[in-house]
Amino acid sequence: MTYKLLFVCLGNICRSPSAENIMNHLIKEANLTDKIICDSAGTSAYHIGSPPDRRMSAAAMQKGIELVGKARKFQAADFERFNLILAMDRENYRDILYSDRQCQYEDKVKMMCSFATQYSEQEVPDPYYGGEAGFNYVIDLLLDSCDGLLDYIVKNQL
């Protein structure tokens, strides 16, 4: 059985594709590609079909991580398709659970930063309207959170 992760932000062009690709990078390093599968989605329809934001890709590339993917919108069917859904911020968390009409899936949805060990941040800040530093910060925060997330999955879910 494979453990399936879905990373969710607003646009699915900055934070969640970064989380997905960083996590895939760590999964490869840990030789767990046959055990854990990652995807990402956005709560909005703004950027459906778009590749990751080029400013986000540049920041990821500085850490040796290439961002690949095409934005799609989160859908209620994702609750059944994935084992764990990671929200980047509180608004994403609320919007994801808004699709859970019968309140069945709350246990599957967690805040990404709850897995961070080096940062006390509660949310991955939206970098879209800011400068380069914001994008670099998102990558650092996600590298730490993905590390903690992988640790959690290896210890508790595989």
Ligand code: 4NP
């Ligand atoms: P993301 O960033 O949610 O991390 O992909 C954003 C992308 C686009 C917009 C906002 C945030 N937007 O307003 O278009």
